[in-house]
Amino acid sequence: MIKVNDRVYHVYNMGMKGVVVGVEQEQTQTYLAAGPAQRQLVAVINLDDGKIARVPVGDLMRDD
Numbered sequence: 419m420i421k422v423n424d425r426v427y428h429v430y431n432m433g434m435k436g437v438v439v440g441v442e443q444e445q446t447q448t449y450l451a452a453g454p455a456q457r458q459l460v461a462v463i464n465l466d467d468g469k470i471a472r473v474p475v476g477d478l479m480r481d482d
Contacts, residue, residue, distance in 0.1 A: 420461055425481045428473060435481055436465035444472075 420426060420438060428434035440462040448455045459475040 420475050420478050420480070426461070426463065426478045427481045429477050429479055434463075434465060434471065434473075436463040436471070438462070438478075439464050439470075441475065 420441065422438050422440060424438045426436065426438055438461050442460050442462065443457045444460045446455045446458055460472050461475050461478055463471045463473060463478075465471055
């Protein structure tokens with residue numbers, strides 16, 4: 419489980435490393451025949467280059 423203050427990197431973009439500053443729930447934009455899909459967890463990351471990124475928690479790994 420990814421938590422605040424964890425050092426993480428993006429699985430598909432190894433150069434995107436930083437520290438988690440928050441975890442939020444976000445409504446997905448996917449709609450199914452039975453209705454909208456459920457919410458997803460999104461991590462707010464302060465990247466090493468000073469930018470802020472919002473990334474789904476499932477796309478992150480801890481950088482130990």
